[in-house]
Amino acid sequence: MQREDNDHLVISSDPNHPANLIPELCRKFYQLGWVTGTGGGTSIKQDNLIYIAPSGVQKELIKSENIFVLSFPTPKYPPSDRKYIRKPMGLKPSACTPLFLAAFERGAGCSIHTHSQWAVLVTLLVEKVHGKGACFEISNVEQIKGIPRGRTKTGMLGFHDTLRIPIIENTPFEEDLTGSLEKAMEEYPDTYAVLVRRHGIYVWGDNPAKAKTQCESLDYLFQLAVEMHKLGLPWI
Amino acid sequence: MQREDNDHLVISSDPNHPANLIPELCRKFYQLGWVTGTGGGTSIKQDNLIYIAPSGVQKELIKSENIFVLSFPTPKYPPSDRKYIRKPMGLKPSACTPLFLAAFERGAGCSIHTHSQWAVLVTLLVEKVHGKGACFEISNVEQIKGIPRGRTKTGMLGFHDTLRIPIIENTPFEEDLTGSLEKAMEEYPDTYAVLVRRHGIYVWGDNPAKAKTQCESLDYLFQLAVEMHKLGLPWI
Amino acid sequence: MQREDNDHLVISSDPNHPANLIPELCRKFYQLGWVTGTGGGTSIKQDNLIYIAPSGVQKELIKSENIFVLSFPTPKYPPSDRKYIRKPMGLKPSACTPLFLAAFERGAGCSIHTHSQWAVLVTLLVEKVHGKGACFEISNVEQIKGIPRGRTKTGMLGFHDTLRIPIIENTPFEEDLTGSLEKAMEEYPDTYAVLVRRHGIYVWGDNPAKAKTQCESLDYLFQLAVEMHKLGLPWI
Amino acid sequence: MQREDNDHLVISSDPNHPANLIPELCRKFYQLGWVTGTGGGTSIKQDNLIYIAPSGVQKELIKSENIFVLSFPTPKYPPSDRKYIRKPMGLKPSACTPLFLAAFERGAGCSIHTHSQWAVLVTLLVEKVHGKGACFEISNVEQIKGIPRGRTKTGMLGFHDTLRIPIIENTPFEEDLTGSLEKAMEEYPDTYAVLVRRHGIYVWGDNPAKAKTQCESLDYLFQLAVEMHKLGLPWI
Numbered sequence A, B, C, D: 001m002q003r004e005d006n007d008h009l010v011i012s013s014d015p016n017h018p019a020n021l022i023p024e025l026c027r028k029f030y031q032l033g034w035v036t037g038t039g040g041g042t043s044i045k046q047d048n049l050i051y052i053a054p055s056g057v058q059k060e061l062i063k064s065e066n067i068f069v070l071s072f073p074t075p076k077y078p079p080s081d082r083k084y085i086r087k088p089m090g091l092k093p094s095a096c097t098p099l100f101l102a103a104f105e106r107g108a109g110c111s112i113h114t115h116s117q118w119a120v121l122v123t124l125l126v127e128k129v130h131g132k133g134a135c136f137e138i139s140n141v142e143q144i145k146g147i148p149r150g151r152t153k154t155g156m157l158g159f160h161d162t163l164r165i166p167i168i169e170n171t172p173f174e175e176d177l178t179g180s181l182e183k184a185m186e187e188y189p190d191t192y193a194v195l196v197r198r199h200g201i202y203v204w205g206d207n208p209a210k211a212k213t214q215c216e217s218l219d220y221l222f223q224l225a226v227e228m229h230k231l232g233l234p235w236i
Helices: A020-031 A097-105 A117-130 A142-146 A174-187 A207-228 B017-031 B097-105 B117-130 B142-146 B174-187 B206-230 C018-031 C096-105 C117-130 C143-148 C174-187 C208-232 D019-032 D096-107 D117-130 D141-148 D174-187 D208-230
Strands: A041-046 A049-052 A068-071 A084-086 A110-114 A135-139 A161-168 A193-196 A198-206 B042-048 B049-052 B068-071 B083-086 B110-114 B135-137 B162-168 B193-196 B201-204 C041-046 C049-052 C069-072 C083-086 C110-114 C135-139 C161-166 C193-196 C199-205 D041-044 D049-052 D068-071 D083-086 D110-114 D136-140 D162-168 D192-198 D201-203
Touching: A020 A041, A020 A049, A020 A110, A020 A207, A041 A097, A049 C193, A049 D201, A068 C049, A097 A110, A097 A174, A097 A198, A110 A207, A117 A135, A117 A161, A117 A193, A117 A198, A117 A207, A117 B206, A135 C041, A142 A207, A142 C041, A161 A174, A174 A193, A193 A207, A198 A207, A207 D117, B017 B042, B017 B049, B017 B110, B017 B206, B042 B097, B049 B097, B068 C199, B097 B110, B097 B174, B097 B201, B117 B135, B117 B162, B117 B193, B117 B201, B117 B206, B117 C208, B135 B206, B142 B206, B162 B174, B174 B193, B193 B206, B201 B206, C018 C041, C018 C049, C018 C110, C018 C208, C041 C096, C049 C096, C096 C110, C096 C174, C096 C199, C110 C208, C117 C161, C117 C193, C117 C199, C117 C208, C117 D208, C135 C208, C143 C208, C161 C174, C174 C193, C193 C208, C193 D096, C199 C208, D019 D041, D019 D049, D019 D110, D019 D208, D041 D096, D049 D096, D096 D110, D096 D174, D096 D201, D110 D208, D117 D136, D117 D208, D136 D208, D141 D208, D162 D174, D174 D192, D192 D208, D201 D208
Parallel strands: A161 A193, B162 B193, C161 C193, D162 D192
Antiparallel strands: A041 A049, A041 A110, A049 A068, A068 A084, A110 A198, A135 A161, A193 A198, B042 B049, B042 B110, B049 B068, B068 B083, B110 B201, B135 B162, B193 B201, C041 C049, C041 C110, C049 C069, C069 C083, C110 C199, C135 C161, C193 C199, D041 D049, D041 D110, D049 D068, D068 D083, D110 D201, D136 D162, D192 D201
16 A cells, blocks of 8 residues: 555655755755745656655755655646646645746756745846846856756857846746746747746756756856946946 | 653654754754844743743753743633743743743744844834834735735735734843733734844744744845845835 | 873863864854954863964864963963963964963953954944044944943843944054053953954953854844944944 | 776875865865856865866765876976876866966966855956956955965965955856966966956965965955945955
8 A cells, every 4th residue: 555655756765866856955955045934946857757845844854755746748748647646645746836847848857946035136136127028137257157058059158148037027826927937938948047026036957967056057146146236237 | 859850841852842843943043143142042832831942052052951841831821820840950041931922822832033133134224214113014025925924814925915024122121022022913913923123033933843934934035125225126 | 102292181072171162163163254264263261271273274174182282370470381281293373372361361261263254344344434443332232232241240231231342453463462452451341352453353251152152242243233334224 | 997997096085185175175165155056176286196176067066986187297297298097987177177287387286266256246346446457456454364475485475465366357268268377377476366357266275275275265355355345445
């Protein structure tokens, strides 16, 4: 009967198994101030399974046994074919799940959502300057080279390239962001991240290491951009 | 005779036992800069017992054996019925105890007091703009959803709701804050926190996890609010 | 022969033994950014011995065996009676030693020197406003209650009291600060700390716990004061 | 056959062996925010071997087995005599390698490259005030004493000395910085660091401890300089 819980899907001695890696990443993100107060989340896709952190819990205390598992036969399958094959009792999957799926449908292997204050402040500064529909833009900073050129291209952005991260408006319910997130993904087919005004950021990557390091590089750039703004230095 | 010290009340192998959890929470709060220099404190109510951190000690070094235990038959009992059933030798209970009790009398399961600089700065900025007696208000930030709608309501605040945290004036002796804290609790029956001008904040919750994550969400919002103020961005 | 090195003076299984506590404190101070790049230092007096961290080393990596021991018969003895009874090979005692001794001569049990940026910035802001010879002053902040009223008094400062920390001018050689440090100690007989302009702070206390928590409280106040200044809020 | 991989070059139980020290330093630098998102790097020269961290990996997760080893007979040998005698499979050596070599050719024992935001901001502030090609200058701060007077001199800089760190312009490819880095090294023969505009800093020292503590002292000074600028305080 234990087998029916599919506990075996989250038990592994490999530290890189998604059920071990998600708790470890969440602990790091907590230290970085990205998932304060149960905010944010992380999800990993491996083979045809998606591993998802639970919602509304202290992110630095997540255990492997708290991880949800969703079957995800192929991106082309209709959403109705997806179903949870492991649901930890008493928990709900991250409210970001539909947004994580949007990234997985486009080939991502890991998706991260943070409430980083630098990301939020950047969306407020762009709001002030450009109004709605704008995107964050920065160029001529070395750290830009930590971001890939795009899904349809090879290699990383160059020092003189302009990094553009679209900003979508927040909605009262997180799942209602899915439409505008997907629209931003279509308008910016090469982006690996979407900022959500007054909320945070969604970042994804081909695998957990890339998603995490791209998220770090973006956060570095947002922090630098806020400090540059305070010092009267332009972003472009 | 050892039994008379009621040491058994603070000895447990369960990491979630209040006598283990209070030291662990205090270590985390020290890392966050909330209980610097012996400031701040934490208390947990479980069944009819209240566990209290000691006063005037290094908060990151508290041990289970340093925890005070107070009997708390029911909120309706007269205060005279409350008595310490465990007093560690050479220590005094947190000076915040009367303030923690005010929260427990209103159904809280855990109460936290921090000297967070973001909380203090927010009280100073509100004073500067609105004068004394005002409350901190912010809206349209995702992290607001980390705060419950109120004791008399269900669910969490929404993105477009305005979070209001009352601010009371500080007094020379911490216990003298009790009257104005209770008054603020009555004026704002749905609040889970009260700011103390030039001092810090009291935050409580139904249980330790909720008190901690609500405290984190509030601190996130205070920090964001200070940064927004520096950047000329309004809170509402 | 090993005995001649007096290694037994720094070998103890007690975590509160000065030779164990100094490395532990230095690790904490490194985490706080107070002793970056070999700066700063710590010294503890116990009975008639003074334990001193070495100079010019990575403070987070100090080991018990690196600790110097100085005999200190009584404060009234002439300095010539003091001598190192343990000198780790290849190391020099902290250049702050004469300044630490000035505190021990006045009854301190532990003395800490940090290069905290908040302390340095406060000395620069006071310089700008008041000119030389000034002292840092702040009042009406709860954390002031973490500082004792003074050597000749009992209890802690109150919320409405004004905390005053004298500021002395820096000198090219650290030991040359001793004269002006002692002068400041005489002018401010109740102070437990002296700021050094463009350099850092010396803080002492009756014992290691008090010196550390007083140092934390002061650093909290300096950080708050710098942020208040940025936000146009007065210190008094 | 295992011997051909030269794995023995990176296997040691000595924590100070370069293959153990580089991972440990990278973990510390990650904590300090210096090597976020795979940025930055570290290299150590011992005897005639140079140990190099790999490129494009999470710096806090580097293991001894990921370390490259380059033979470096003597500085005077033509570069063609240098060759990798250990190349971990699937990895590339740090793109900073030619820049690290420039320091080793001038007698350094350890070379560090960070993307510290304080370093980047300082290069932007100097550009804003003085235009391109200038150098960062600061004086009358105690922490300056953490920087040696220079390769051709003995002792450390004094409190009243002016610390000067040259700033070179960034290039799209990291290896293309080598020429201007070497030019700056010749123009400033006593410098132990070169800032790269909008990029970060290269710091070196006689050995790993000196390179690390000098890097810490410089970062402290850059952070202080940015805060001083915000507060309207001059650097000289």
